[in-house]
Amino acid sequence: xxxxxxxxxxxxELPSDVVYENEDILVFKDIKPxxxxxxxxxxxxxxxxxxxxxxxxxxxxxxxxxxxxRLARExxxxxxxxxxxxxxxxxxxxxxxxxHYHLLAGRPFKWPPG
Ligand code: 5GP
Ligand code: ZN
Numbered sequence: 560x561x562x563x564x565x566x567x568x569x570x571x572e573l574p575s576d577v578v579y580e581n582e583d584i585l586v587f588k589d590i591k592p593x594x595x596x597x598x599x600x601x602x603x604x605x606x607x608x609x610x611x612x613x614x615x616x617x618x619x620x621x622x623x624x625x626x627x628x629r630l631a632r633e634x635x636x637x638x639x640x641x642x643x644x645x646x647x648x649x650x651x652x653x654x655x656x657x658x659h660y661h662l663l664a665g666r667p668f669k670w671p672p673g
Contacts, residue, residue, distance in 0.1 A: 560605040565657035569603045579626060583619045586626060586662075595665025596634060596641070600627055607656040609647045627662050636664045 560566045567573040569585055576588040578598055589597040602619040606612060612620065624643075631641050641664035646653040 560657070563605055563655075563657050565599075565601055565655055565659065566605050569601070579630060581622070584622050584626060586630065589661065593661075594663040594668075596636070596663065598630070598662040600660045600662060602658055606658045608653060608658060609645055612658075623660055627660065631662065631664065634664070639664070642668050 564573060568575045568587060575590075577585065578588065579586040583603055584600060585603055586598055586600045589599050600623045602616070602623065604616070604619065606616060627641075627643050631637065641662060644661040644663065645658070646661075
């Protein structure tokens with residue numbers, strides 16, 4: 560997708576601080592962190608939101624969950640925990656229309672989030 564900032568990050572047309580990458584997913588630091596740890600986990604394929612997922616995307620979404628689990632462990636977050644968030648659509652606050660999960664950690668979070 561030409562005008563998608565996350566596609567540009569995937570294609571290295573925009574810089575980012577990459578934490579993990581494989582053939583299907585990219586993990587990089589959020590430019591405006593809301594917590595001491597704030598990563599974004601995305602499929603390399605352009606999918607606007609969770610509402611646009613198809614059966615063929617099940618694998619990549621699974622990979623994102625597994626990467627979040629593994630990275631959290633590697634970053635020493637297992638004891639304190641972390642939050643994995645997907646915003647979908649206007650009311651959720653989704654701004655970038657390319658599926659992404661926020662991995663947030665390093666401070667306590669409220670529930671419900673408000
Ligand atoms: P959303 O509100 O769509 O769930 O979250 C989008 C996230 O992308 C925000 O946390 C925002 O700070 C982050 N973001 C937006 N543009 C860029 C960028 O160019 N680079 C990086 N690394 N993060 C970005
Ligand atoms: Zn995109």
